[in-house]
Amino acid sequence: MNPALTIPAFGPLLPEILMAAGALVMVLFGAIRGERPGYGMNIIALALLAVTFVAVLMLPSERVETMGGSFVIDGFAKFMKALTLIASAGGVILSLDYMRREGISRFEYPILIVLSTIGMMMVISANDLIALYIGLELLSLSSYVIAAFDRDNVRSTEAGLKYFVLGSLSSGMLLYGASLVYGFSGSISFPVIATALQGNVGIGAIVGLVFVAAGIAFKISAVPFHMWTPDVYEGSPTPVTAFFAAAPKMAGMAMATRVFIDAFPGILVQWQQIIVFISIASMALGSFAAIGQRNIKRLMAYSSIGNVGYALIGLAAGTAEGIQGVIVYMAIYLAMTLGTFAVILGMRRGNVMYETVDDLSGMARTHPVLAFCLGMMMFSLAGIPPLAGFFAKFAVFNAAIEADLVALAIIGVVTSVIGAYYYLRIVKVMYFDEPVERYETMPAGVKLVLALCSVFVVLFGIVPSPLVAAARAAASSLF
Amino acid sequence: MSGATSEGAAFQRLELSMTVTAAFFYLFATITIASGFMVIASRNPVQSVLFLILAFVNAAGLFLLMGAEFLAMILVIVYVGAVAVLFLFVVMMLDVDFAALRQGFLQYLPIGGLIGLILLLELVLVVGTYTIDPGLVRSPQVPIPSADVMTNTEAIGQVLYTRYFYFFQAAGLILLVAMIGAIVLTLRERVGVRRQDISRQNARTQETAVEVRKVPFRQGI
Numbered sequence: 001m002n003p004a005l006t007i008p009a010f011g012p013l014l015p016e017i018l019m020a021a022g023a024l025v026m027v028l029f030g031a032i033r034g035e036r037p038g039y040g041m042n043i044i045a046l047a048l049l050a051v052t053f054v055a056v057l058m059l060p061s062e063r064v065e066t067m068g069g070s071f072v073i074d075g076f077a078k079f080m081k082a083l084t085l086i087a088s089a090g091g092v093i094l095s096l097d098y099m100r101r102e103g104i105s106r107f108e109y110p111i112l113i114v115l116s117t118i119g120m121m122m123v124i125s126a127n128d129l130i131a132l133y134i135g136l137e138l139l140s141l142s143s144y145v146i147a148a149f150d151r152d153n154v155r156s157t158e159a160g161l162k163y164f165v166l167g168s169l170s171s172g173m174l175l176y177g178a179s180l181v182y183g184f185s186g187s188i189s190f191p192v193i194a195t196a197l198q199g200n201v202g203i204g205a206i207v208g209l210v211f212v213a214a215g216i217a218f219k220i221s222a223v224p225f226h227m228w229t230p231d232v233y234e235g236s237p238t239p240v241t242a243f244f245a246a247a248p249k250m251a252g253m254a255m256a257t258r259v260f261i262d263a264f265p266g267i268l269v270q271w272q273q274i275i276v277f278i279s280i281a282s283m284a285l286g287s288f289a290a291i292g293q294r295n296i297k298r299l300m301a302y303s304s305i306g307n308v309g310y311a312l313i314g315l316a317a318g319t320a321e322g323i324q325g326v327i328v329y330m331a332i333y334l335a336m337t338l339g340t341f342a343v344i345l346g347m348r349r350g351n352v353m354y355e356t357v358d359d360l361s362g363m364a365r366t367h368p369v370l371a372f373c374l375g376m377m378m379f380s381l382a383g384i385p386p387l388a389g390f391f392a393k394f395a396v397f398n399a400a401i402e403a404d405l406v407a408l409a410i411i412g413v414v415t416s417v418i419g420a421y422y423y424l425r426i427v428k429v430m431y432f433d434e435p436v437e438r439y440e441t442m443p444a445g446v447k448l449v450l451a452l453c454s455v456f457v458v459l460f461g462i463v464p465s466p467l468v469a470a471a472r473a474a475a476s477s478l479f
Numbered sequence: 480m481s482g483a484t485s486e487g488a489a490f491q492r493l494e495l496s497m498t499v500t501a502a503f504f505y506l507f508a509t510i511t512i513a514s515g516f517m518v519i520a521s522r523n524p525v526q527s528v529l530f531l532i533l534a535f536v537n538a539a540g541l542f543l544l545m546g547a548e549f550l551a552m553i554l555v556i557v558y559v560g561a562v563a564v565l566f567l568f569v570v571m572m573l574d575v576d577f578a579a580l581r582q583g584f585l586q587y588l589p590i591g592g593l594i595g596l597i598l599l600l601e602l603v604l605v606v607g608t609y610t611i612d613p614g615l616v617r618s619p620q621v622p623i624p625s626a627d628v629m630t631n632t633e634a635i636g637q638v639l640y641t642r643y644f645y646f647f648q649a650a651g652l653i654l655l656v657a658m659i660g661a662i663v664l665t666l667r668e669r670v671g672v673r674r675q676d677i678s679r680q681n682a683r684t685q686e687t688a689v690e691v692r693k694v695p696f697r698q699g700i
């Protein structure tokens with residue numbers, strides 16, 4: 001005999017439903033229309049992302065659980081979903097000209113980006129282990145495919161294959177940890193797990209926690225699960241790399257916050273150790289390993305590893321200020337990364353893309369505006385005031401010190417200084433080395449992204465309060 | 480209903496069914512472990528896949544012993560029917576030089592052995608200190624009905640499309656991504672392939688199919 005069924009509330013899922021329906025319509029449209037020159041599918045994808053962005057902003061800000069407790073909307077989910085949608089839109093815009101020039105402009109690319117974004121939004125709103133895993137798989141599978149999108153290029157297929165094999169392994173580890181956590185807490189729902197795992201829990205639950213942390217650390221490319229990042233970032237087509245460096249990082253950090261703050265608040269002492277270790281290792285690797293890199297995409301991969309390390313400092317604090325720091329850091333990181341990749345995408349001469357640091361020589365003389373923008377991005381990444389990157393690092397270090405993790409903050413500052421070397425080296429190469437030939441004019445979309453990101457990075461110091469206040473509201477909704 | 484004898488007989492029957500269950504467990508478990516080992520130890524790759532299939536089938540038997548008949552049947556259908564068949568296709572179609580693939584085995588044995596040892600220690604630690612906390616054994620939110628009320632399949636069906644509808648739809652999206660991905664990565668247009676267009680053939684009329692020509696005497700066309 002069936003119990004009386006209550007139809008769950010679909011309202012909070014409006015963004016995901018819009019995107020899913022849109023993706024299905026896009027698939028149909030694309031299959032019927034076939035391959036035709038033009039940006040039609042991309043425009044549809046951008047429109048879809050814009051409409052979903054508006055839908056996300058219209059969500060309620062107080063905590064709503066639906067779908068039998070599997071899906072949750074709160075201020076944190078709203079903010080991170082908005083960031084993710086901006087990141088995906090940036091990824092689509094950056095890809096417009098590149099895909100066409102390289103001859104890999106297929107209509108499935110924006111569809112896969114949209115599907116990946118649906119997965120990201122599911123992960124951000126996950127309130128139990130199965131929803132988390134399914135969202136993560138949706139996000140990851142689409143990413144594996146677009147990593148290998150340039151299928152006649154051996155570097156791209158190598159990147160896709162590496163990402164797929166390592167990603168599947170880490171998903172398996174996360175699932176194993178999730179099953180252990182379920183076994184030792186009796187439920188898959190995060191709030192129930194939180195009440196079940198308090199204080200002194202058995203070693204079984206800790207083992208489960210560690211495996212879950214391993215799976216999450218892979219997604220955000222934190223050490224020691226970062227091995228895939230340089231190869232995948234270097235091999236994928238450049239706009240795909242820009243997308244990887246932006247959107248899944250937002251979703252991954254949101255996922256990490258969700259899992260550790262929502263599901264494991266009772267055993268904070270245990271996972272704080274894990275996060276502190278991962279954070280120190282990521283910052284250290286990010287600053288040392290990038291020093292010898294010649295390929296800009298690889299250098300940006302190590303830079304993103306380091307940046308994740310800094311963001312994790314905020315998570316390690318485990319307080320509302322810490323999460324506020326994480327959110328502010330990720331928003332600013334998004335602007336810096338998209339801006340840098342916009343410049344990398346502008347380095348084209350004819351049919352060849354130039355990817356090494358030496359190809360930036362003397363850009364101050366050949367492309368002064370471009371060099372200025374990239375210079376500001378590099379200074380910001382190094383954390384030099386009054387650019388945005390300084391405020392980002394300040395927020396996380398502040399939160400760490402307030403949570404008595406002073407050593408962590410000191411290590412963060414030290415690695416920040418060491419890492420500044422390779423950022424400033426790029427500025428030196430641009431301004432003090434002999435110029436190389438001029439590059440082609442940047443495509444319009446790339447110019448737009450670069451302009452927006454540069455304005456944000458440079459002028460953030462003047463009006464930081466909107467972002468900081470929004471981040472504080474979002475972080476406090478978790479506690 | 481003569482007291483002691485029938486109780487004794489019932490107890491003996493119970494003991495016998497316990498022994499039969501235990502015997503089947505040991506049989507399935509031994510074959511699973513042995514065939515699992517043979518998968519990696521076998522030289523012939525086709526034999527490896529066949530041993531893998533054997534391992535899957537025995538694991539399905541273990542699930543049956545636990546009373547999870549849906550899981551056992553799904554294991555056979557999906558793992559053996561889809562995954563292992565895929566393995567066989569790949570092994571038979573691609574010219575993979577398995578001997579060369581296996582060459583680095585000895586080189587990685589120490590580190591692999593170390594990791595295996597660590598995992599074994601963890602397993603022993605977890606299982607050794609495992610105690611059931613009475614507070615944790617709470618009744619699940621949707622308890623599984625016992626086998627005489629409804630089968631596993633029906634029980635899963637009752638919740639999958641109603642309570643866990645969100646996961647079900649999301650899994651559908653994942654399958655869509657898999658389809659799109661396979662097409663994006665592998666579909667190539669073949670040029671010069673001669674295809675039949677049946678509708679065009681059927682739409683042929685007498686006027687277009689037959690042409691009447693007057694052949695001049697003692698000349699050809």
